[in-house]
Amino acid sequence: MATAPANNAHGAETRRDFIFIASGAAAAVGTAATIWPFIDQMNPAADTLAMSTTEVDLSAIELGQQIKVMWQGKPVFVRHRTPSEVDAARRDDYANLKDPQHDADRLLQEDGQPGRAEWLILEASCTHLGCVPTFVTGSSFGGWFCPCHGSDYDTSGRIRRGPAPKNLVPAPYVFTGDTSIRIG
Amino acid sequence: MSGHSTYEPKSGFTRWLDKRLPIIRMAHDSFVAYPTPRNLNYWYTFGAMLALCLVVQIVTGVVLAMHYVPHINMAFASVQRIDRDVPYGWLIQNIHSVGASMFFLAVYIHMFKGLYYGSYKAPREVLWILGCVIYFLMIATAFLGYSLPWGQMSFWAATVITNLIGALPMIGESIKNWLMGGFSVDQPTLNRFFSLHYLLPFVIAGVVALHVWALHETGQNNPTGVEVKSKADTVPFTPHATIKDLFATALFLILFAVFVFYMPDALGHADNYIPANPLQTPPEIVPEWYLLPFYAILRAFDFNIGPIDSKLAGVLAMFASIGVLFVLPWLDTSRVRSMRYRPAARQFFLIFVVVCLVLGWCGGQNPGRVLAQSGDFTATLRWVEGGAVSARAFSAPSEEQFDETAAGMRETATTEGAAMTMVSRSNATDARMMSVVGGTPQTQTVSARTIEALEEAVQEAKAEIGARAPFFVTERASPMAFTVTRLSQVATFYYFLFFLVLLPLLGLRETPGRVPDTIAKPIGGQTQEAA
Numbered sequence: 001m002a003t004a005p006a007n008n009a010h011g012a013e014t015r016r017d018f019i020f021i022a023s024g025a026a027a028a029v030g031t032a033a034t035i036w037p038f039i040d041q042m043n044p045a046a047d048t049l050a051m052s053t054t055e056v057d058l059s060a061i062e063l064g065q066q067i068k069v070m071w072q073g074k075p076v077f078v079r080h081r082t083p084s085e086v087d088a089a090r091r092d093d094y095a096n097l098k099d100p101q102h103d104a105d106r107l108l109q110e111d112g113q114p115g116r117a118e119w120l121i122l123e124a125s126c127t128h129l130g131c132v133p134t135f136v137t138g139s140s141f142g143g144w145f146c147p148c149h150g151s152d153y154d155t156s157g158r159i160r161r162g163p164a165p166k167n168l169v170p171a172p173y174v175f176t177g178d179t180s181i182r183i184g
Numbered sequence: 185m186s187g188h189s190t191y192e193p194k195s196g197f198t199r200w201l202d203k204r205l206p207i208i209r210m211a212h213d214s215f216v217a218y219p220t221p222r223n224l225n226y227w228y229t230f231g232a233m234l235a236l237c238l239v240v241q242i243v244t245g246v247v248l249a250m251h252y253v254p255h256i257n258m259a260f261a262s263v264q265r266i267d268r269d270v271p272y273g274w275l276i277q278n279i280h281s282v283g284a285s286m287f288f289l290a291v292y293i294h295m296f297k298g299l300y301y302g303s304y305k306a307p308r309e310v311l312w313i314l315g316c317v318i319y320f321l322m323i324a325t326a327f328l329g330y331s332l333p334w335g336q337m338s339f340w341a342a343t344v345i346t347n348l349i350g351a352l353p354m355i356g357e358s359i360k361n362w363l364m365g366g367f368s369v370d371q372p373t374l375n376r377f378f379s380l381h382y383l384l385p386f387v388i389a390g391v392v393a394l395h396v397w398a399l400h401e402t403g404q405n406n407p408t409g410v411e412v413k414s415k416a417d418t419v420p421f422t423p424h425a426t427i428k429d430l431f432a433t434a435l436f437l438i439l440f441a442v443f444v445f446y447m448p449d450a451l452g453h454a455d456n457y458i459p460a461n462p463l464q465t466p467p468e469i470v471p472e473w474y475l476l477p478f479y480a481i482l483r484a485f486d487f488n489i490g491p492i493d494s495k496l497a498g499v500l501a502m503f504a505s506i507g508v509l510f511v512l513p514w515l516d517t518s519r520v521r522s523m524r525y526r527p528a529a530r531q532f533f534l535i536f537v538v539v540c541l542v543l544g545w546c547g548g549q550n551p552g553r554v555l556a557q558s559g560d561f562t563a564t565l566r567w568v569e570g571g572a573v574s575a576r577a578f579s580a581p582s583e584e585q586f587d588e589t590a591a592g593m594r595e596t597a598t599t600e601g602a603a604m605t606m607v608s609r610s611n612a613t614d615a616r617m618m619s620v621v622g623g624t625p626q627t628q629t630v631s632a633r634t635i636e637a638l639e640e641a642v643q644e645a646k647a648e649i650g651a652r653a654p655f656f657v658t659e660r661a662s663p664m665a666f667t668v669t670r671l672s673q674v675a676t677f678y679y680f681l682f683f684l685v686l687l688p689l690l691g692l693r694e695t696p697g698r699v700p701d702t703i704a705k706p707i708g709g710q711t712q713e714a715a
Contacts, residue, residue, distance in 0.1 A: 043362050044365055044367065048366045048370075073369075075462060090611065129343075147467050147468065149552075163486045163494060165493045
């Protein structure tokens, strides 16, 4: 007895079930489609994305100097390394590194061409919590030191001591001429 | 607990209104006739102060928003203009910034009170969780608000915290850019932080309404932790609690006023009076005092845990330290509510309070600061005087075999009678080995208090020995050092131990003291004078 009405009910409700599920699904998709623009509007806007490359003239940077340029609102180090800094960076390719990487790999241009040993282009953001490290002549590893939590980087920008987990990130760049690069 | 309503409308209008919107009845039942336990002490007055703080922050905030400009080039100057040019702007701005600190001071006391008297236990779990939600929203609001003056600390705190999100694997970077609206903290970030900072206090107000609703449903806890059993246990909210709350709030306002009028910047950081500069990090980035304990927990993790790197571990621990509060009602297994009758738990609670203060202190210190050191840093220089020195270049067949080849070279030299050898590698496969045969081996040990001083001493010693040594082999030894980071680690350990181990175990193992049968009747059976 119990099955007959259930079957009837089931038979009678098939169309209803379908409409119920279909309208529920439409409402869910509609809600998601309505919410999405309100979430996506927070993503970087077109003008922010458009300002994504920076040209740098290298001729003004003397040997042993570095400049900070802004790229995508973030500072980038462009360092003209001295031969002794280059030597130290290469020698330490085989030192005991927290994040092992060869100096030459850190100089690679965006198109895969090898870089030039004297020009090191790095994002100026400590990989610990994003402070700007300072280049300290005569620091323990000859390179950058982060004043926030004491991370020490070498002349290739590799992490040597302190809380930062990774090396300073090389910024993507290409040489556009003998004395100019484009970052990004 | 609300029980039967005793409100009786007196005038024609209130009778008319009561039939249509019984709002006066609700207020009367909630804040006049509402029965409160008769033994509430002054720790129970902080709820009222917190309500006041929220109102003060909203009122002053709305006014400040009339003068503030959320633009990276104008924000800093607009705050200065409020302080200097806007009539009474200095007062309103000071109340708002000091108010944030006062709000947190009150909320911390309110939370410790809840912890001590077991106010999170059944049936008040939801009440407690709503409180935790409010606290979390307060942190978010305070963080957003701190970035608005666009000083150095504002900018760098925003940078550090948004970078924390980037520590999440895979999705971290996209969420970070989504939050910032760009690739760094910039105009879009400031604009949205302003918008959200204006919004969140009203969300908090909404959750406060739920918090008070839940409170009135379960009734207030009290210092004995014994539920109200009869009318003899309670007094009406007005005048008893009202006047007590007002008196305590007046004292609180005196402290508030001292800061507003005499030292409005004492609780802030001087670097926030330097306009934000993305090219320069301040010497140290510290959050406002009320977030220092969490900052200490974040920085305590300077080691990787398996696949989780130190940064992510710190972030997870920081969020877990707040998250653990949400599940506290199910961590504490004790059947006795108030720690007044839990002698063992009370000791651990007092240590917990001290640990929270220690974490706060650590958060404001340089993490590498050495608090205690077992001895000096030492370096032992070894060299050979007067031997025959030879240098030999060699190459390993491949990069992988370098170590093997170098060890072989050293062994050969040693069997040939070399007293000391040194290998200096020049690239992947090439190196040069120096060895010295004969002569007299010498050693010298230098020591210094700090590692920097040691390096200096080593250089001095080497210069003094000079050409007598063809080369040196230096062995350095560091003493055991107890740094701020170590102290943070110990304190962080206790913080989680207290919630995750001590509270669950104590409830099962401890012998509680004797709990009174009712609030009105203390232990010993003496009857209090009739209510």
